[in-house]
Amino acid sequence: MTTTMTDVNILQESHDFSETILSSDVFNEYIVVKKKVQRSSEAQDMLLHFQGLKDQYEEVQRFGKYHPDFHKITAEVREYKRKLDTHPLIAEFKAKEKELEDLLNEVCQIIAHAVSPQIKVPSGNPFFDQSSSCAGGCGSGGSCGCG
Secondary structure, rough: OOOOOOHHHHHHHHHHHHHHOOOHHHHHHHHHHHHHHHHHHHHHHHHHHHHHHHHHHHHHOOOOOOOOHHEEEEEEHHHHHHHHHHOOOHHHHHHHHHHHHHHHHHHHHHHHHHOOOHHHHHHHOOOOOOOOOOOOOOOOOOOOOOO
């Protein structure tokens, strides 16, 4: 493959663009909160405990409702997940993570549509994707314009 000046320019522009994202407020706020979570022994203990529960849950799922601890483990995972999601620091982290994800999804869509409006860019769950004209599979075979 031969590298041309166009290729070099594109690489340089993409590098500059990534530096812009890395210096954005959204990214910096994400990093600050991520470090807070990493430094918080309480948050780390909770995340470690939840990982253990998830491992138990995966083991129980192998047998489904026939596993003797199915209901107990399933309920315990749901309860602890709720506790984890409502912890102030972890909730803040998840919010900042979502903001960063939204920014990156928007950038991907802008770049893809600059090439061609027909390019489909996966950006998460189509049922919750606000930018989609179709709420995730209308079943009309594309007649609504989403397919």
